[in-house]
Amino acid sequence: MITVKAICSRLQYLAVPLSSSCVFQMACDHFISKARTPLGAALEILGREKVSNWDSKMTLFLSLVESVLFYGVEVWGGRYLEDIEVVQSRFLKRLLNLPFSTPGCYLRLETGRLKLKVNALKRMMKYWIRILEMKEDRLPRICLTQLVQLDVRECNLPELNWATQLRGHLSIIGSDDVCFDADAVTVKRKLLDMCERWENHCFSLDIESCPNSRYNNHFPKYALLVQVLYPTLEVSAVRTRRE
Secondary structure (H helix, E strand, O other): OOOOOOOOOEEEEOOEEEEOOOOOHHHHHHHHHHOHHHHHHHHHHHHHOOOOOHHHHHHHHHHHHHHHHOOOHHHHHHHOOOOOHHHHHHHHHHHOOOOOOOOHHHHHHHHOOOOHHHHHHHHHHHHHHHHHOOOOOOHHHHHHHHHHHHHOOOOOOHHHOHHHHHHHHHHHOOOOOHHHHOOHHHHHHHHHHHHHHHHHHHHHHHHHHHHHOOOOOOHHHHHOOOOOOHHHOOOOHHHHHHO
């Protein structure tokens, strides 16, 4: 017999905030906010140690900032792949001393970065494979089976269905047929191709967005033809831009 002692509208489970809405908005806000601390620490380290190598800067971002932001993202991030990009944009703008109004597509094209949702979806797909490899009596596998069955019903609520969210992302790159008809071996075999398609899709979106931006009339004219080299040069970004 189960005794209910109290009903609460929010709680934390394995350090992931949960709310009665079950849409993980609270989790998204929590980890975006939590990433601010390591972001500031990373910038402080880069400034104090005078790190000039671009790869080292991005490695530090990956290990300190993205690792905090992405805690459990494969579970809660399905609806918030665009929202999490604010963390990378904030880091790059502060790192390069750019105005906070600088469009994200400018940032990523100039620095050779892709949106964080690229890595987030990769983690979702790898988590999906892990579940498919589980025995059918495991709870995660049972839950996934139920979500897949709900996905084709009229009563399905996409904002609450992890499988529907994953299928929606895969449909963008023409891989939604893999979601429900394949086993773990098949998904593993197609994983690299799906990741490459997703990367190309995100890169294409930035290319398409750049000419339509009114922020700067000159950048779109050369951004797609000339590779900007200063992020890879071991010199001050501010001094290089001025020169």
